[in-house]
Amino acid sequence: MNQGLHSDLALRAQLEQLQLQHQALVQRHEALRLRHRAQQASAEEWLRQRTRELEAEAAEQKKAETLQRVFYRIAERAAAGLSFYDFLQTGHQLLGELLYAKNCYICLYNAEKKTLNFPYYVDERDGDTMQTDDVPLRRGLTEFVLRTERPQLIDAARFVRLQAEGEITEATGDLSFVTWLGVPMQLRGAIGGALVIQSYEAGIYYTDSDADVLAFVANHFSSAIERYQAIDALHKSEERYRSVIENAGVGVVVVQNERMVFANPRLARIVGYPLDYLLSQPFDAALHPDDAPAMIERHRRRLRGEPVEQHFSFRVITQLGKVRWLDLSAVKIEWGRADATLLFVVDATARVEAEQAQRITLQKQVELNDIKSRFISMTSHEFRTPLAIIHGSVELLRHYEDRLPLEKKHLAWQKIEDAVDRMTRMLENVQTIGHAEALPLECRPAAVDLAAFCGVLLDELRSVMGAQYDRVFWTVELPPQGQWYWLDETLVRKILGNLLSNAVKYSPDGGTLCFSVVEADPQLVLSVADQGIGIPEQDQASLFQSFYRASNVGPIIGTGLGLSIVKQAVDCHHGSIELFSEVGKGSRFTVRLPMVKCPPPTAAPAVESAP
Amino acid sequence: MKILIAEDEPSLRENLQMLLELEGFEVQLASDGQEAYALARRAPPDLVLTDVMMPVLDGYGLIRLLREDPATAAVPIIVLTARAEQNDADLGLSLGANAHLVKPYRRAELLEAVQAQLKSTPKPQPPERGRRQ
Numbered sequence: 001m002n003q004g005l006h007s008d009l010a011l012r013a014q015l016e017q018l019q020l021q022h023q024a025l026v027q028r029h030e031a032l033r034l035r036h037r038a039q040q041a042s043a044e045e046w047l048r049q050r051t052r053e054l055e056a057e058a059a060e061q062k063k064a065e066t067l068q069r070v071f072y073r074i075a076e077r078a079a080a081g082l083s084f085y086d087f088l089q090t091g092h093q094l095l096g097e098l099l100y101a102k103n104c105y106i107c108l109y110n111a112e113k114k115t116l117n118f119p120y121y122v123d124e125r126d127g128d129t130m131q132t133d134d135v136p137l138r139r140g141l142t143e144f145v146l147r148t149e150r151p152q153l154i155d156a157a158r159f160v161r162l163q164a165e166g167e168i169t170e171a172t173g174d175l176s177f178v179t180w181l182g183v184p185m186q187l188r189g190a191i192g193g194a195l196v197i198q199s200y201e202a203g204i205y206y207t208d209s210d211a212d213v214l215a216f217v218a219n220h221f222s223s224a225i226e227r228y229q230a231i232d233a234l235h236k237s238e239e240r241y242r243s244v245i246e247n248a249g250v251g252v253v254v255v256q257n258e259r260m261v262f263a264n265p266r267l268a269r270i271v272g273y274p275l276d277y278l279l280s281q282p283f284d285a286a287l288h289p290d291d292a293p294a295m296i297e298r299h300r301r302r303l304r305g306e307p308v309e310q311h312f313s314f315r316v317i318t319q320l321g322k323v324r325w326l327d328l329s330a331v332k333i334e335w336g337r338a339d340a341t342l343l344f345v346v347d348a349t350a351r352v353e354a355e356q357a358q359r360i361t362l363q364k365q366v367e368l369n370d371i372k373s374r375f376i377s378m379t380s381h382e383f384r385t386p387l388a389i390i391h392g393s394v395e396l397l398r399h400y401e402d403r404l405p406l407e408k409k410h411l412a413w414q415k416i417e418d419a420v421d422r423m424t425r426m427l428e429n430v431q432t433i434g435h436a437e438a439l440p441l442e443c444r445p446a447a448v449d450l451a452a453f454c455g456v457l458l459d460e461l462r463s464v465m466g467a468q469y470d471r472v473f474w475t476v477e478l479p480p481q482g483q484w485y486w487l488d489e490t491l492v493r494k495i496l497g498n499l500l501s502n503a504v505k506y507s508p509d510g511g512t513l514c515f516s517v518v519e520a521d522p523q524l525v526l527s528v529a530d531q532g533i534g535i536p537e538q539d540q541a542s543l544f545q546s547f548y549r550a551s552n553v554g555p556i557i558g559t560g561l562g563l564s565i566v567k568q569a570v571d572c573h574h575g576s577i578e579l580f581s582e583v584g585k586g587s588r589f590t591v592r593l594p595m596v597k598c599p600p601p602t603a604a605p606a607v608e609s610a611p
Numbered sequence: 612m613k614i615l616i617a618e619d620e621p622s623l624r625e626n627l628q629m630l631l632e633l634e635g636f637e638v639q640l641a642s643d644g645q646e647a648y649a650l651a652r653r654a655p656p657d658l659v660l661t662d663v664m665m666p667v668l669d670g671y672g673l674i675r676l677l678r679e680d681p682a683t684a685a686v687p688i689i690v691l692t693a694r695a696e697q698n699d700a701d702l703g704l705s706l707g708a709n710a711h712l713v714k715p716y717r718r719a720e721l722l723e724a725v726q727a728q729l730k731s732t733p734k735p736q737p738p739e740r741g742r743r744q
Contacts, residue, residue, distance in 0.1 A: 384714050385620055391715035392626035399718060400633045408629060415622045554643075554666035555619040 125174035251345035272318025288315035325352035374547035386419035477516035486596035507532035524595035529588035617647035644668030678707040687728035
């Protein structure tokens, strides 16, 4: 029986054990199932996660590629020589490929002046309100970005908060944006502006990652803007230089390859030709022909690096044919990577003319001094001789009165008289020239019967010169009597009177004296030729100066005035005088006067009253 | 005593001639330097009075020739010049003239200079030509 009980108990225990085993198995199964389910779920999650990650990676990749492309194109556009505005507009379009950028503006900040300007401003609400003039800083949205030097993403709620905090109190424009995103731009190492986009669309929010993208774009804009600003500064400085050169008071020219490659407007005024003409011609086109060869030579020497004077004067002839004096200073420069000369030109006409006038005055002074010294030397010689004669004669008369035969006494008295006459005549001549120099001779022509006039003149000469007159053999050739010429009788008398008396005076040994007046239309040629002592060549050039006498006159008296009077009379009569002479053989003076024949004055009384 | 006068101005020459003859000198006349030199060479005078400015050969040329020629080298020379410049006088003296007078000179000055030259100069030639009067 035990066995039964025993076996029952054993069975029960066995069952319990089995039940426990089953429970454990069920638990294990459940655990396994749970584990499996958990494992399945995590695999799905992982897969989903991974898929999301891969998707994001691809988007990132695509975005990066787009960014890359956009940045490349920004850089490319910046170098394309667009105007600043066109560049910013293109940049805006490219930005639109990365972000929603319907509304976009760019602000530039001048830290020095504390001002802003808006070279680009596109807004669907505000319109295009580009603001290139500087405006003062305020407490607005843009200024908040500049002040914080950080990207600022602002939605309506944050805007209210910022206003409440006093960060933004002076915002302008349409402020009903959904989000407003502004990033600072670095220009030359400091905050120099801001790039801003905003959306008014309910569904479009900007995010922090958008801020990152915009910051990248702003960075690329910055370098382009820097370049534009640098070019602008260069333009401005070039403009300043250009304005200085264009408005300079001196002419500025650059000469290269013997052409003007640059010239300022002042040069055109100085040279008296239009600028285009000067630039289209070889650079010596307007030069005075006398100065051109030296100028070209100097230019070439300067280019060869040989020493050349830096400042000099030269002449140009203007389009109107006027001669102008220019002062020039030149330096060698490089122009378009080749040698050139830079010239500064000043109109020196007034100065040179003043100098010339001064020189002429000085020359006149020198001439007057010469005349004075010649006068002194003439008087000291010519007056001392008659004085010595008078003095000697007086002493003879006084000391030897008792012993002097009568005829010797008469001779002495005669000598005194002659010497006094001689001095008187010389003084008269000096007075004549004095008058002539004080009052310029005048030419008042009238009808003159030249043959009759010469006849009278020769008679006068004979009575004045006495025996001397007949010392020479006269040959006279005159136009026919009754031929009238339009001449100034006083001037012709001075001319012929002096030439004829000289011819007689300087022919101490006689010889033939040829006097002729012949017509050589349109001139009347008066010629006086002698076979006297002649005039040394070295004296001929000065012979017509007052008080100048040839070196070989010896005891023949004279003041040195006759020929100067002749010369003045000839000039006054619009004629010319020519001299040919050889020492010991004689002299020939040829005077040419304009010939105007006219009827006798009685036949045409109107001539008398003609002006 | 024989005096040679070289003077191109006839009136001055005549006055000099009259004066010196009245003073008892024998006078020879020449109207330029060349003529004077020719006369002096032929028979050297006791004294030469010469003008400066003369045609053909001037006073300086005459002085030079007289001084270069042994026959006339010792003859005293007085230069008569119409020019008052010191240079002219100096040039004449440097060429060998013994004295210098500026025109117009006084009779007394001239005679004094003539006497002085005739006295101070040893007679170059033995035969003495005494005064005619």
